[in-house]
Amino acid sequence: MDLILFVWRQKGPDEKGLLEQFAAKDISPEMSFLEMLDTVNEGLIKAAKEPIAFDHDCREGICGMCSQVINGVPHGPQEKTTVCQLHMRNFKDGDSIYIEPWRARAFPVIKDLIVDRSALDRIIQAGGYISVHTGGVPDANAVLISKDNADTAMDASECIGCGACVAACPNGSAMLFTAAKVTHLAMLPQGQIEAARRVCIMTEAMMKEGFGNCSNHYECQAACPKGIRVQFIAKLNREFIKAQIKDSGKRNQ
Amino acid sequence: MLLLFKNTVGRKIVMAVTGLLMFGFIIGHLLGNTTIFTGPDGINAYAEKLRNLGPLIWIMRVIMLVMVSLHVFFGVQITLEDNAAKPGSYAMKRNLRSTFASRSMIWTGLLIAGYLIYHLLQFTFHVINPEISSMKNFDSLGRHDVFSMLVHGFQSVLVSSVYIAAMIAVALHLAHGIQSLFQTLGLNNDSSLPAIEKAGLITAVILFLGYVSIPAAILAGIVK
Numbered sequence: 001m002d003l004i005l006f007v008w009r010q011k012g013p014d015e016k017g018l019l020e021q022f023a024a025k026d027i028s029p030e031m032s033f034l035e036m037l038d039t040v041n042e043g044l045i046k047a048a049k050e051p052i053a054f055d056h057d058c059r060e061g062i063c064g065m066c067s068q069v070i071n072g073v074p075h076g077p078q079e080k081t082t083v084c085q086l087h088m089r090n091f092k093d094g095d096s097i098y099i100e101p102w103r104a105r106a107f108p109v110i111k112d113l114i115v116d117r118s119a120l121d122r123i124i125q126a127g128g129y130i131s132v133h134t135g136g137v138p139d140a141n142a143v144l145i146s147k148d149n150a151d152t153a154m155d156a157s158e159c160i161g162c163g164a165c166v167a168a169c170p171n172g173s174a175m176l177f178t179a180a181k182v183t184h185l186a187m188l189p190q191g192q193i194e195a196a197r198r199v200c201i202m203t204e205a206m207m208k209e210g211f212g213n214c215s216n217h218y219e220c221q222a223a224c225p226k227g228i229r230v231q232f233i234a235k236l237n238r239e240f241i242k243a244q245i246k247d248s249g250k251r252n253q
Numbered sequence: 254m255l256l257l258f259k260n261t262v263g264r265k266i267v268m269a270v271t272g273l274l275m276f277g278f279i280i281g282h283l284l285g286n287t288t289i290f291t292g293p294d295g296i297n298a299y300a301e302k303l304r305n306l307g308p309l310i311w312i313m314r315v316i317m318l319v320m321v322s323l324h325v326f327f328g329v330q331i332t333l334e335d336n337a338a339k340p341g342s343y344a345m346k347r348n349l350r351s352t353f354a355s356r357s358m359i360w361t362g363l364l365i366a367g368y369l370i371y372h373l374l375q376f377t378f379h380v381i382n383p384e385i386s387s388m389k390n391f392d393s394l395g396r397h398d399v400f401s402m403l404v405h406g407f408q409s410v411l412v413s414s415v416y417i418a419a420m421i422a423v424a425l426h427l428a429h430g431i432q433s434l435f436q437t438l439g440l441n442n443d444s445s446l447p448a449i450e451k452a453g454l455i456t457a458v459i460l461f462l463g464y465v466s467i468p469a470a471i472l473a474g475i476v477k
């Protein structure tokens with residue numbers, strides 16, 4: 001099939017960008033979206049033109065690198081699917097496709113469709129860790145965890161840190177990401193030592209990176225390729241309230 | 254405590270609590286106002302009771318003023334930060350979950366603030382249309398004639414239209430705000446979230462119909 005692409009081109013972080021039109025010809029419906037872009041880039045290279053710069057790594061939907069807003073939706077039209085796992089059979093011959101980078105102040109564009117997502121790493125560094133004893137490997141099942149808690153922690157840990165939540169959010173907030181990390185650790189006994197401090201530090205770190213606040217639009221959940229739910233944000237809010245109560249209790253002693 | 258006024262979640266909790274109290278107020282206010290349907294006796298007696306509360310009514314007023322001030326201050330501050338966090342927009346953006354109501358909270362909020370000032374000047378401080386002010390008019394029992402004040406006020410299509418427009422803003426604000434405050438305070442879960450969203454929407458519509466029924470009844474000549 002033949003497609004018309006409108007792709008965001010931007011030479012560098014401080015350059016002005018614009019949408020450039022490309023023709024993608026003879027695309028097989030079996031191709032992934034990234035293979036389609038590879039094909040277009042081969043043509044550009046043969047014509048001695050600058051290929052479209054885009055991010056990718058695993059191409060199997062687990063690394064979270066393929067950050068593209070396709071026709072106004074982060075990761076494109078198929079629910080719970082990353083760009084690399086999106087196939088061209090989701091499009092029709094003759095379609096126009098708009099491809100843009102994540103847009104948020106905390107994610108500066110490096111080039112074309114590639115943005116710098118390291119702000120998410122710094123939120124993790126601020127509080128996404130637990131204290132463990134050094135020494136031998138602990139026995140399996142030495143620490144009992146209820147099935148419900150284990151399931152919730154597993155669901156939250158599915159977050160691959162791709163940043164689609166930020167890209168979808170009208171406020172450029174990273175609350176879904178932060179909430180997934182906070183919930184993941186708060187559900188487990190190993191995460192309790194820092195629980196109260198973690199939620200404060202990580203939300204503060206989020207704001208310091210220039211992300212917005214959460215207005216409960218829930219766009220993030222709709223865009224998330226891993227089905228992370230806004231319920232985790234409610235959990236983060238509960239953790240924050242608990243931390244405040246604990247803190248005022250300590251001061252009164 | 255400091256984090257409550259500084260942190261991103263802390264400030265949202267302040268907005269949710271102040272929003273909840275204002276929400277409670279406008280339910281009570283509507284229930285009080287419906288005494289107009291029982292005729293002059295009903296609402297004038299109700300207004301007299303409120304006045305006789307003395308210091309209590311002033312405590313209420315001060316609390317409400319603090320609530321509104323906190324809510325507006327953080328509402329504006331948060332929105333400015335949010336806009337700064339999202340520079341430039343997509344050439345194409347599809348909204349999957351957010352609503353017109355959720356995206357226009359700051360505008361419906363500011364409209365409510367504007368109307369609130371006008372509303373207090375008109376019916377509480379009698380600066381606007383002093384000729385209909387109940388301060389000068391008394392009913393046969395010597396009570397302030399709030400009934401006539403409202404009827405004369407709302408017989409003006411302009412006064413009624415402004416009021417109805419303001420109620421649309423309130424309804425939109427609450428259509429998103431009610432479910433949002435449950436999420437902010439963590440008072441929901443996977444299965445209750447959709448139910449709370451629906452209940453919030455229905456509550457907003459009921460409040461809208463309740464408030465609008467008053468000028469509608471006056472304009473239609475049912476209450477006169």
Ligand code: HEM
Binds near residue numbers: 214332366
């Ligand atoms: C009748 C008076 C009002 C009521 C009952 C009310 C209620 C609410 C509620 C329940 C919320 C949701 C809070 C949350 O998500 O936790 C909210 C949010 C909001 N309110 Fe109001 N509000 C009122 C007046 C105002 C006014 C006068 C403003 C003026 C600026 C305003 C601005 C906002 C904004 C900007 C938000 C969204 C904050 C965010 O999530 O980003 N509100 N309101």
Ligand code: FES
Binds near residue numbers: 057059064065085
């Ligand atoms: S390239 Fe790894 S998730 Fe898409």
